[in-house]
Amino acid sequence: MTTVASPIDRSAQSADALCAVGAEFHRRGWSLGTSSNYSLVTSRTPFRLLITASGMDKSSLTRADFVTLDEHGQQIDNHDDRAKPSAEAMLHVATARRPGVGAVLHTHSVWATTLSDLYHADGALFIEGYEMLKGLNGIKTHDHRERLEIIDNTQDIRTLAQKLTRRFDANDPALTYGFLLHKHGLYAWGRDLAEARRHIEIFEFLFEVIGRTLMLKGARTR
Numbered sequence: 123m124t125t126v127a128s129p130i131d132r133s134a135q136s137a138d139a140l141c142a143v144g145a146e147f148h149r150r151g152w153s154l155g156t157s158s159n160y161s162l163v164t165s166r167t168p169f170r171l172l173i174t175a176s177g178m179d180k181s182s183l184t185r186a187d188f189v190t191l192d193e194h195g196q197q198i199d200n201h202d203d204r205a206k207p208s209a210e211a212m213l214h215v216a217t218a219r220r221p222g223v224g225a226v227l228h229t230h231s232v233w234a235t236t237l238s239d240l241y242h243a244d245g246a247l248f249i250e251g252y253e254m255l256k257g258l259n260g261i262k263t264h265d266h267r268e269r270l271e272i273i274d275n276t277q278d279i280r281t282l283a284q285k286l287t288r289r290f291d292a293n294d295p296a297l298t299y300g301f302l303l304h305k306h307g308l309y310a311w312g313r314d315l316a317e318a319r320r321h322i323e324i325f326e327f328l329f330e331v332i333g334r335t336l337m338l339k340g341a342r343t344r
């Protein structure tokens with residue numbers, strides 16, 4: 123006999139999965155302190171997004187450290203006055219509303235922050251020729267050039283979310299796996315949490331390889 127998980131069970135399971143992501147990303151140095159946010163689509167109709175609340179330490183998340191948002195970014199649960207969505211939640215909502223996106227993960231690693239500044243004038247970080255690129259969904263060969271856009275950081279998240287929504291609605295091919303925010307960090311997504319986590323891991327590996335290569339060569343390469 124199969125048992126069907128109730129919405130409450132599903133929400134708790136989703137929170138547990140995101141807690142595990144937080145513990146791992148903190149341990150690996152990608153989500154230190156209260157930085158970063160993680161979200162998971164728990165229902166498509168109606169749209170429901172479970173997301174880390176503002177100001178929570180990512181090394182020790184608990185089920186109480188999440189809020190649920192609707193498609194407008196409005197919080198639909200108020201089980202705990204302590205838990206409120208962060209300003210960046212609107213970027214998660216804008217991304218997760220896109221068909222085929224089941225989870226959105228955001229990190230603040232040293233290498234993402236460093237490279238987002240080093241290549242800011244170029245508008246993008248180009249990653250080319252690495253075997254690990256095949257960890258991105260749909261890429262079958264190392265012979266690939268991935269363009270990861272570097273978007274200006276802002277505290278006006280609502281305007282940035284509106285811009286992203288327009289680009290997603292237009293199926294902008296530049297926004298396939300994620301983007302960098304200047305001097306801030308990485309957003310990446312996937313059809314489910316496992317794929318989003320893998321995309322973060324692949325990008326963070328590639329960022330570190332590029333950064334360390336530049337350091338060892340002592341010069342910027344093109």
Ligand SMILES: [Zn+2]
Pocket residue numbers: 157158159210228230306307
């Ligand atoms: Zn951030």
